Structure formats: structure tokens, C-alpha cells
Amino acid sequence: MAGFPIPVSVLTGFLGAGKTTLLNRLLRDPVLADTAVIINEFGEVAIDHLLVEQASDGIIQLSDGCLCCTVRGELVDTLADLVDRLQTGRIARLARVVIETTGLADPVPVLQSIMAHPALVQAFRLDGVITLVDAVNGNATLDNHVEAVKQVAVADRIVLTKIDLANDPREVEALRARLRQINSGAEVLDAGDRSTGVAALFDCGLYNPATKSADVQRWLGEEAHHDHHHGDHDHDEHDHRHDSRVRSYSLVHDGPVPFSAIEMFLDLLRSAHGERLLRMKGVIELREDPSRPLVIHGVQKILHPPVQLPSWPDGQRGTRLVLITLDMPEDYVRRLFAAFTNKPSIDTPDRAALEDNPLAIAGR
């Protein structure tokens, strides 16, 4: 059906980080007409809801005058309901969905619920995760809550809010450095900047409707261009104890890889460490069809149905995977990848050995 899959953006950030404030501002942009806003609200009064409504001119109405849905039950039901309304003509157009998660939420299950649902995965595509971090409380929040670190780790865009309230610019810079350390692939933007608008925050997906092309480099983030990780934490481990649990790194292989090898690599990774794999995205040069890159992305054990692009958009072939992990032994992943791409090092079992007995190399 025309118009599908509908891009979904997930707006997350800790309690009071400024999600609703930013959303209200964004919704004034006419580009966001025909956007449905889903608010994952567990508080008493839906103040967010009212605020969103006030700023809502031009946005579609979902039911009796309400433009946003407040989710208390299942997010998947709300999304399925939106599709149903669209298909039965009760909504004329639905160009985009924005899900504002509750502040305490781990965003990974939200992403999973879209990807794991056979019908929803056809109707929606994940555009990106926008994570807000409060410049005043951000450091303490990251210290105290691993969920906050996860929110930063899985982000495609990070927005620093309340910089105007911060007393010490050096602390803001330290926070900025910390965010880059946790997630070097995501752009870090300032909420107060005029440029931090719709264009900067949406369309993080692989396919960019503005340029009508796929931008692999932008989608994967700069991390993909360095075959090394950024997990060398020179911070005090006591202060930043959660940060070091989260790693983002890229795996790069020049030259084509057989589909079976990639499939087996991903299967092993997901079965051995699925819950530790927060997010994964990548492009693969297939031996069977090297001119058409295979695009994969996944959340934990769930892999979005892979798609093939008609050609290599930026001319740069090869296999590039970006992994964001929690408590996953990076060494294991690198060895596994090397084994399947036939680059065994001296102390790494080769692919045949892995296929014979995959559990024998379970990590360390």
C-alpha cells in the first residue's frame, strides 16, 4: 500500500529531560503535519498530552479531536490501530509517528515491539532514536541509572537540553565528551540551537526522502569508518561504572562475504548474547550478489527483515557492521566475525571449527 512503511521516531530521555518541550517546538513545523504522536504515559494527569494538543494545528486527529494517543497498555496495539484507521479511511494520511517514551523507560523494548511484530514491521520502519540529555542533571543520571546509559547508547541523535541553566560550561563539555564516549556514532546537538529542528532530528534512516537516496555513512554514523572501538574509558570507573558496560564498535571486512557466513555469524551472536546486543546495523557485500548491498538492522535477538539496495549508494563497497552492546565481550564478537569472514588470527579457531562446535568458543 502506498505510504508504507511509515517512519517511526522514538523520543527518549530521562524524567524531565525536556522531551515534551522539544516535541511541542518540533510540532509547530509544518513538515510534521500528518504526524501521530504516541505518548507512553504512566503518570497521573496527561499534561504532556494537553501541551501537545495546544501546539497541534495541522496535525492529524486520531479520535474525537485528539491528535496524540496516550499508551497505557500495549504500544503494538496502538500502532496496529493506527494502521487500521488508515486502511479504513478513518485517517486520511499518516506520514510519520513519533513515540515519546516514559522517562524511566528502556527504549530497547520499544524498538523491539515494532521489529518483532510481523504486521507492524511491514507497516512501519524505525527512522531513528532521539535521546535527550539534561545538561544539569545528565551526569548524575548516567551515574545512577543504566537505563539512561542505554538511552544514550542506542541513540541516532542526542540532544543536550537545559544548557542555559548550567553554571559551568566545563561541566557541559565534560558531559558532551562522555556522551561521545558512550555513543560516538550519534550527532550531539544543543536543544537551544535554532538548527536543532525537524531536519536535524528526523530522517535518520538509511533512505533519505529529501535526497531520494540511501546514505550509508550517515546512517551508520562515523563510528563505521574506524575499525576500532571507542571503549577506552579513561574516566574514573567508580564514577562512570555503567558507561564502560556499554560499547559501540564497528566490524569491517573488505570484499564479499557469503550469505551463509553472515547468517551464521548473526545467529550465533544473537543466540549467545542476544539480550546484550542493544542495537546493530550494517551493510553487507554479498558474495552471491556483490553489486546490491544487503542492509540489516536489529535490536537484541530481533532482526529487521533484511533488504537489498539496488546499488552501492556511496560507491564504497565492503561489509560494515555497527554494534552497540551491553556487557558483551567485544573480543568474542571480533573473533567470531573474523572467523566467519575468513580472517582467523593465530589464536582464533577457523570457521570450520566454529561451525562444528559453536559453543566451544562461547566468549573467552
Ligand SMILES: Nc1nc2c(ncn2[C@@H]2O[C@H](COP(=O)(O)OP(=O)(O)OP(=O)(O)O)[C@@H](O)[C@H]2O)c(=O)[nH]1
Ligand atoms: N531552561 C530550560 N528549561 C527547559 C529546557 N527544556 C525543558 N525545560 C523545562 O524542564 C521541565 C521539564 O520539561 P519537559 O519537557 O516536561 O520534560 P519531559 O522529558 O517531557 O518530562 P517527563 O515527561 O516528566 O519525563 C519543564 O519545566 C521545561 O520547561 C531547556 O532547554 N531550558
